[in-house]
Amino acid sequence: MTIGRSATAVKGPARRETPSWLAPTALLWCVLGLGVAAYLTYEHYTGGTTLACPESDTVNCAKVTSSQWSSLLGIPVALLGMVFFAVMLVLCLPSMLSRASRRLDAARLASCLVGLVMAVYLIWAELFQIHAICLWCTAVHLLTFLLFVTLLFGYVLADVSTDHQPSG
Template identity: 60%
Template sequence: MSKTAQPTTQAGQPSGGLGAIPWATLAVSIAGLAVAAYLTYEHFTAGTTLACPDTGVVNCAKVTSSQYSKLFGIPVALLGLAFFVGMTALSVPPMWRTGSPWPARLRLAGVLVGVVFVCYLIWAELFQIDAICLWCTVVHALTLVLFALVIVRQALLPPTS
């Protein structure tokens, strides 16, 4: 019995079904989009409805109002929202099925930048702010899961010649 090769796109991706990883990537991106949208809303409404403790080590208000809550004057929550908007757009089925290598490259670049930024934010929470935001931690975890999914999917692709 001989195995027949599955047809692939120009980018070397299977042209048949997407598999579980792209769908998981889309789901994680949408979840991140929702949490980042909530944090962005809270940022612009002074965080009066933040559903998070405001005393002790877990203190969302302390984290989201610290000097580290902005980068070059741009709210970190808004940067997170932009990140997840982009990752959601790059994770819809047509972007996984395209013959162009650019969506895969942009996904990879996006998650790499996202993970570096998450490392910076975790450092700021632990060593500069001395407080942890639970909502921010959810965004950090979703970014790390998204990174893992994109990296695993990239590793599973057949090499292009």
């Protein structure tokens, strides 16, 4: 008999013991990313007149958020970021993270990787096409990277088990 498990453990669907920090940390990055992306989306649809960002040759949020690179196939990238973080928020709920499903894991990591690739693309556009940096956009890029790293480390440290404690 192992310590920490009941001798009458019941076989059930595979569950994952995730590190205790995984869900709160992933949710924090998602909520912060959703908030920043929502702010950028609001600014996009209101013309960016209240965009809180310094204007210089190097840092210029208005230049970045109003450039041709601020939309993809006619959809504002800020709105795409908001959708990305909303989906990731659902995928990173504790009940979703604890499921030992290879498909769900793959979907979560693939979604996050798509977000990361998009962030790298947008950083490239800022540096080499627009020649200006948006600090709010940089925050979204950083939060996307942090979310990816958090999930990756969480998977590496997760323990998958088919036994679980009976409820009650």
